[in-house]
Amino acid sequence: MHYPYQITSIEQYQKEYQRSINNPEEFWGEVAQNFVWRKKWDSVLNWNFKEPKIEWFKGGKLNITENCIDRFLPTMADKPAIIWEPNNPEDRVRVVTYARLHKRVCQVAQMLKNNGVKKGDRVCIYMGMVPELAYAVLGCARIGAIHSVIFGGFSAQSIADRLEDAKAEFIITCDGAFRGNKDIPLKSIIDDALIGNKLVKKVIVYTRTRTPVSMIKGRDIWWEDEMEYAETQVEKDGVVHFPAEEMDAEDPLFILYTSGSTGKPKGVVHTIGGYMVWTNYTFVNAFQYKPGDLHFCTADIGWITGHSYIVYGPLSAGGTSLMFEGVPTWPDAGRFWDIVDKHKVNILYTAPTAIRSLMGFGLEPLQNKNLNSLTTLGTVGEPINEEAWHWYNENIGKKKSPIVDTWWQTETGGVLISNLAGVTPAIPSWASLPMPGVQPVLVDENGQECLPVINEAGASITSGNLCIKAPWPGILRTTWGDHERCRTNYFATYENLYFTGDGALKDDKGNYRITGRVDDVLNVSGHRIGTAEVENAINMHSGVIESAVVGYPHDVKGQGIYAYVIFEGKHFEAELTSKDILQTVSRIIGPIAKPDKIQFVKGLPKTRSGKIMRRILRKIAEGETANLGDTSTLLDPGVVDEIKAGKL
Numbered sequence: 001m002h003y004p005y006q007i008t009s010i011e012q013y014q015k016e017y018q019r020s021i022n023n024p025e026e027f028w029g030e031v032a033q034n035f036v037w038r039k040k041w042d043s044v045l046n047w048n049f050k051e052p053k054i055e056w057f058k059g060g061k062l063n064i065t066e067n068c069i070d071r072f073l074p075t076m077a078d079k080p081a082i083i084w085e086p087n088n089p090e091d092r093v094r095v096v097t098y099a100r101l102h103k104r105v106c107q108v109a110q111m112l113k114n115n116g117v118k119k120g121d122r123v124c125i126y127m128g129m130v131p132e133l134a135y136a137v138l139g140c141a142r143i144g145a146i147h148s149v150i151f152g153g154f155s156a157q158s159i160a161d162r163l164e165d166a167k168a169e170f171i172i173t174c175d176g177a178f179r180g181n182k183d184i185p186l187k188s189i190i191d192d193a194l195i196g197n198k199l200v201k202k203v204i205v206y207t208r209t210r211t212p213v214s215m216i217k218g219r220d221i222w223w224e225d226e227m228e229y230a231e232t233q234v235e236k237d238g239v240v241h242f243p244a245e246e247m248d249a250e251d252p253l254f255i256l257y258t259s260g261s262t263g264k265p266k267g268v269v270h271t272i273g274g275y276m277v278w279t280n281y282t283f284v285n286a287f288q289y290k291p292g293d294l295h296f297c298t299a300d301i302g303w304i305t306g307h308s309y310i311v312y313g314p315l316s317a318g319g320t321s322l323m324f325e326g327v328p329t330w331p332d333a334g335r336f337w338d339i340v341d342k343h344k345v346n347i348l349y350t351a352p353t354a355i356r357s358l359m360g361f362g363l364e365p366l367q368n369k370n371l372n373s374l375t376t377l378g379t380v381g382e383p384i385n386e387e388a389w390h391w392y393n394e395n396i397g398k399k400k401s402p403i404v405d406t407w408w409q410t411e412t413g414g415v416l417i418s419n420l421a422g423v424t425p426a427i428p429s430w431a432s433l434p435m436p437g438v439q440p441v442l443v444d445e446n447g448q449e450c451l452p453v454i455n456e457a458g459a460s461i462t463s464g465n466l467c468i469k470a471p472w473p474g475i476l477r478t479t480w481g482d483h484e485r486c487r488t489n490y491f492a493t494y495e496n497l498y499f500t501g502d503g504a505l506k507d508d509k510g511n512y513r514i515t516g517r518v519d520d521v522l523n524v525s526g527h528r529i530g531t532a533e534v535e536n537a538i539n540m541h542s543g544v545i546e547s548a549v550v551g552y553p554h555d556v557k558g559q560g561i562y563a564y565v566i567f568e569g570k571h572f573e574a575e576l577t578s579k580d581i582l583q584t585v586s587r588i589i590g591p592i593a594k595p596d597k598i599q600f601v602k603g604l605p606k607t608r609s610g611k612i613m614r615r616i617l618r619k620i621a622e623g624e625t626a627n628l629g630d631t632s633t634l635l636d637p638g639v640v641d642e643i644k645a646g647k648l
């Protein structure tokens, strides 16, 4: 069986693509009819990129949880919506049917209401990968509260900044989270984040690890107690009911913070109607999901990939989503393959960094693992190198499962450029073709469209900065509390274009290859980290005068973080001071932002106007010391030799 809007041949892709560009309103109006609306939209699309103002399905009334849950209850109440695999393979698997999901989401909605959460309020969610995280997200959506999930690898300080920016009054967290052999004390991190916070009224704590926690009277409450009480309210004579709030298509659904080229993460805002249509459409088409397939996305719900392809995409398609609490290498490096074998996974969606890390363990962890259930593989988060692509194709997909290389961003809500599994061709390390509705363009520094050039191999290739000409339903609408920031970040670099921050190549067949960020944003193990953010954190350490952070190629992480630091403190001892700095970065941002290398230097290469010449630092970090380009404009060219000599 296919979804009515599922593309099943290359000819159909071409036809649909053209239709989506020639008449987007008709195209997306048709797709949107496959969802449950309490009231139909007044207009499909209003937009300009100047302000920017982007509205999809304006005037349409709906609740996304009715689209992800309620509409499937009459026919598939007993179908698994979420299958949860715990961190420890010996522990019990949990199978959450659509009926059970409905009940739990209604309970969470009731629990939130009981605690004073209203439509439009911001609820910060800081939990491990337990089904309750999905319930929490959907419970917010049911009452129209705006969720803001924060990944468990962020520090108390990062949480505090996000709470402050979102003016969040409610938090849902866990006592702790299991990740491999670690037990992360989430509640205690929240407690640190709340020192000095005057806004947060309630912290709901779900018990996962039973690690000791301090529960502050009047503020902190147990999930279990609240849910038990809510159950008595939502369930009468075996019938579960909690009315979903009627929302406008353009009401915010969530805020998700992501790094940019400035020091401060920005709260990307997605709205309900467009995001729902986009995640569903791309889920069904990129992965070629069929009802009955088991979809395993290995991301964390703390990132956009988890939002879109663990929760909203699969559930809005009535699919079954496998949610995994643990890590790929614990208890051993065969964990993913065990899960595929145990649950008979059909679609596996993971990151190149995970593939490269597992490649390092050789083929032994694959022994005796039956991967025959797999039909489709996917990658996301960073460019995939050819070696990893072939390893994935040969050893995991056995050359029979198409690989989709899906390029997209937190801001895009869902996949923008990707082949469609088994429908359009897969080309190693090329994201390939735009999804219907997506009009990419490559421009030069001045915003002029780039022209193709013939390369050494005789192929016609265009190279430039990747922009998109018109909105698709899943595009961000604003950055929370600061619309001007959204404009300057994405819509002001080039007139009338959305600028992605990525560079790309295009071949003469219209396929795209993403080459990486062209701004000061790093991609470390598929996680986005701003160099300015890391520099700010390093500079907080006493004794640090100045620092400059760049990326360098890293075999497993894709990019590693290389920091050049000027230190003038009294107590300098290179190794120990490095560790102190790492500790500082962990505290300020979180362990995910710790530099891989710290080189202490006496000075940084600067222009006469005081600007750090990052290009030179990047080249040195990459190991290219011979050809550094023009250094004559430097204030003190001597520092370059010193830095080269001390390269780690």
Ligand code: PRX
Pocket (backbone or CB within 6 Å): 258, 304, 305, 379, 380, 381, 382, 383, 384, 405, 406, 407, 408, 409, 410, 411, 431, 500, 501, 502, 514, 515, 516, 517, 523, 526, 527, 528
């Ligand atoms: O540089 C691109 C890279 O990840 C960035 C977006 O990061 P984030 O918002 O955290 O979202 C990651 C998950 C969607 C992009 O600007 N990126 C993402 N997917 C790919 C990619 N680079 C190359 N190929 C991809 N498939």
